[in-house]
Amino acid sequence: MTPPVAVTGLGVVSPFGAGVKAYWDGLAAGACAIRPATLIETEGFRCRLAAEVPDGVGGSVRRSRADRFALAAAREALDDAGVGRRERAEAALVVGAVGGGMLEAEAWYWERHRRPTRAPAVLRSTFPSSHAEALGSVLGLGGPRETCVAACSSGAAALALAADLVADGVAPLALAGGVDALTRICFMGFNALKLLDPDPCRPFDRARRGMSIGEGAAFLVLERADRARARGARVWAELAGAGMTTDAYHVTAPHPDGEGMSRAMRGALDAAGVSPSAVGYANAHGTATPQNDRIEARAIRAVFGEGRLLVSSSKSMIGHTMAAAGALEAVATVLALVRELIPPTVHLEAPDPDVAFDCVPCTAREVAVEHAISNSFGFGGQNVTLVFRRA
Amino acid sequence: MRRVAVTGVGVLTGAVAGGADAVRGLLAEGAARAGARAPGEIPASTLTALFDDDDARRLSRACQLAVGAARLAVGDAGLVPGADLGVVVGTEFGDLRSTIEFVDGYLGRGPGGLSALLFPNTVMNTMAATTAIAVRARGLSLTLNAPTVAGELAVARAASAVRAGRVEAVLAGGVDQLDPVLLEALAELGDGGDARSEGAGFVVLEPLEIARARGARILGEIVGSAWRALAARPHGVGRRAARASAIDAALGQARVAPAAVGSVQVSGAGDVARDRWERTLVERALGTHRPRVGMLAPLLGRHSGVAAVAVAAAAMDATASGAPALVNAVARGGTHVCLVVAGP
Numbered sequence: 001m002t003p004p005v006a007v008t009g010l011g012v013v014s015p016f017g018a019g020v021k022a023y024w025d026g027l028a029a030g031a032c033a034i035r036p037a038t039l040i041e042t043e044g045f046r047c048r049l050a051a052e053v054p055d056g057v058g059g060s061v062r063r064s065r066a067d068r069f070a071l072a073a074a075r076e077a078l079d080d081a082g083v084g085r086r087e088r089a090e091a092a093l094v095v096g097a098v099g100g101g102m103l104e105a106e107a108w109y110w111e112r113h114r115r116p117t118r119a120p121a122v123l124r125s126t127f128p129s130s131h132a133e134a135l136g137s138v139l140g141l142g143g144p145r146e147t148c149v150a151a152c153s154s155g156a157a158a159l160a161l162a163a164d165l166v167a168d169g170v171a172p173l174a175l176a177g178g179v180d181a182l183t184r185i186c187f188m189g190f191n192a193l194k195l196l197d198p199d200p201c202r203p204f205d206r207a208r209r210g211m212s213i214g215e216g217a218a219f220l221v222l223e224r225a226d227r228a229r230a231r232g233a234r235v236w237a238e239l240a241g242a243g244m245t246t247d248a249y250h251v252t253a254p255h256p257d258g259e260g261m262s263r264a265m266r267g268a269l270d271a272a273g274v275s276p277s278a279v280g281y282a283n284a285h286g287t288a289t290p291q292n293d294r295i296e297a298r299a300i301r302a303v304f305g306e307g308r309l310l311v312s313s314s315k316s317m318i319g320h321t322m323a324a325a326g327a328l329e330a331v332a333t334v335l336a337l338v339r340e341l342i343p344p345t346v347h348l349e350a351p352d353p354d355v356a357f358d359c360v361p362c363t364a365r366e367v368a369v370e371h372a373i374s375n376s377f378g379f380g381g382q383n384v385t386l387v388f389r390r391a
Numbered sequence: 392m393r394r395v396a397v398t399g400v401g402v403l404t405g406a407v408a409g410g411a412d413a414v415r416g417l418l419a420e421g422a423a424r425a426g427a428r429a430p431g432e433i434p435a436s437t438l439t440a441l442f443d444d445d446d447a448r449r450l451s452r453a454c455q456l457a458v459g460a461a462r463l464a465v466g467d468a469g470l471v472p473g474a475d476l477g478v479v480v481g482t483e484f485g486d487l488r489s490t491i492e493f494v495d496g497y498l499g500r501g502p503g504g505l506s507a508l509l510f511p512n513t514v515m516n517t518m519a520a521t522t523a524i525a526v527r528a529r530g531l532s533l534t535l536n537a538p539t540v541a542g543e544l545a546v547a548r549a550a551s552a553v554r555a556g557r558v559e560a561v562l563a564g565g566v567d568q569l570d571p572v573l574l575e576a577l578a579e580l581g582d583g584g585d586a587r588s589e590g591a592g593f594v595v596l597e598p599l600e601i602a603r604a605r606g607a608r609i610l611g612e613i614v615g616s617a618w619r620a621l622a623a624r625p626h627g628v629g630r631r632a633a634r635a636s637a638i639d640a641a642l643g644q645a646r647v648a649p650a651a652v653g654s655v656q657v658s659g660a661g662d663v664a665r666d667r668w669e670r671t672l673v674e675r676a677l678g679t680h681r682p683r684v685g686m687l688a689p690l691l692g693r694h695s696g697v698a699a700v701a702v703a704a705a706a707m708d709a710t711a712s713g714a715p716a717l718v719n720a721v722a723r724g725g726t727h728v729c730l731v732v733a734g735p
Contacts, residue, residue: 044502093620097536098514106494113498119579124626127484128515129536133625133724142636145620145726146544149485149515149534157533161548168555170617185490188497189510246478246532248523251511260529379511380520382532 005163006228006235006391009081009221010331011073011177015051015214015318018058018072020080023328024335027317027343028364034200034212034319039103040184047196050182051214051319063134064101064122066181069217069324070131074139074175081221082233083173085140092143092171093136094162096154096178097128098323099186106184128323131179143171149323151378152285154178156326156386159220160242166222173227177219177327186322187213193252201288201320202347203313204297204359211287214319218327220334235391237334240274240371243267247381254292254381258299264383265303265373272371272387276304279387280369281342283333284359285377286313287320296375297355310367312360316346326376330386333374337390340368394599395553395613397732399468400703403441403460404590404691405433407700410467411610414703421690431588431692432569450521451509453486457518457566458525460591460696464562465526468595469607475559477531478523479549480566481541481695485515488570518566518591530558538626539585539658539665540720541565542698543728546594547616550730553596554616560601564593565695582626584662588692592699611706614715615645615731621672623725628664631671637727638676638719645715645731649677652731653714656701658721659686660693669721682714702732710734 012019015033016026026033036042037050059068083091105126111117124130129147136145144165150157155178162176180186190196190213197210220239228235245267247260254261269276282304285296300311314332315321321328336342341364348361374386400411407417433456441459442450450458457480470476489512496504511517516534523532531552535544542565549563568589577587594610602609617640623629642649655673659666673684687704691697698720705716709732718730 109494119576121580123576124580127536129538130625136620136725137624142620142622144618147536149536151514151516164555185494185513188505189513192505192507192510244531246523246529248527248529251517251520379514380516380532382516
């Protein structure tokens, strides 16, 4: 069992807008932010929707869109935790990222395709590690710094890695999370794979036809629980354990039995010292692709048994925010524990009989639970489960 | 806490392809070979010899580099892959060549020109994913992205996972490939100082007691590892007087005094300002002690796979001299990694 790691700060930029409050208000209300995409050209594609972050995040336009999201969410999290400049000098920073500043790099490359165009300075921010460099420099974070790319589980993997650094005593506290802005490559790629629903996604519905893409950022401040209490910090919840596994099966498809997913869930429960029966809620990866939802439900059933666990998918409201998803969903899971309210799965009208769980259709539910998990799975068979405990 | 043994190395570069013996040979010939062939693109024949038609068709070139080096490392370690094997891959650029090919499909032919097969390669973890499948590694799988120090960072992260008992064995190292569009953009941005090359390299790390129990050959031991962020603007170098906290922390973990360090592997890949910054940091951390400094860039150029060679070279150096060796790497932007490697 790993030493308790406390969550003492939350920060979010989501398709509901900037800030944790806007995010939670949207989730609690069962609102849907999936709309016609405006940032990129969608002509000729099967799906033309995305959950875009509305204007108002702020930040210099010389930074990439994703860097602006990351900075806004990270600042909110550090302020929320009451972490001052001096403490930041030793703070670890772990960022889950995939797209980096690719949206801006694409604009250059598209233009270069038409006529010779010199590389603009923003190209230096193309790769995922650029977020950590920007955050580290602006916020004065001098501890261990990492950028983790684990496809759609990147944000959750970043939290797991940061929790290790804190639990092992490598850093007294850590800022960790995930960020992704919409990119043409991501939108085109999932369209090419025919994994996008032309309508807003419907996780766990028998008529689901695929996912919706989104964007955003979320960061959490993690620190040793005893340290947090000693400094009088508000503890939102404990990140009690994490499990990370690999299917080693297929580059895009999960193992058909969900074997790697089950191992991640069991590993996280073991690390937390929590029995399956103590968990009341699972914030599912819940992408709404026909195959993934069925396999995830099978994996959850293998660990928790049939029926009892409440399961919901935040992606039904904010889309699949890629590298940010694991971190945004971790925040949703923490807030579900704190507010004693389980966010719903919206657009869920005809539950899939292969999904043997109450997926909280359409309306949030008032339930107090002691432990909750957040699942994140990614291309390459990368599985991450986080276990949160009520403070 | 467990002790971390280095039990294998696999390297696939333009200058050398093989395991520990090949690395030893490269280092022995080093002075003579440096400059004889500029480090650069790996000849197609090297890859053709390693992959059958099915693998060659299925795997992108970057993935072939990673899988090839990983197989060499697993073979060199005599490791039987299983559920507890992990993979930690460092990369600076990912599979950029596939990404560009994917985009060119769209720009040339519209939505109908997009390849569903290429799309997964646009995500940087594709090399880790294909490597995990190829060697049946079902434990921790990580891809770490960082400018110029990604391979060293991957080895440091993997060592900490072994030390904490989170994984039983792990392949750790890195991979990068050259791409004309990338080189053009780097040159236009004025970032062409480093002697870029391509390749992949991994070391196998295991708990020392498990390695001994299975009778593995032990190349060396990672007795200290740390990574920190130095104050610097993005893409810039920091103040030269900064404290090298990664070196301090790694030496502290290893319980090695600065004066006991026998040698240091530094990046020295040609970015003058960064290389000077690194040298200052090392000198500040080691005080008046001036151990021998080695650099692999003249032999291998700079890519994320070089880290594995640096670790193997440090282990061989430490074995020969009886004194621990450092592997040090600093990136523009401030990511600083230090490994302390002892002989077996």
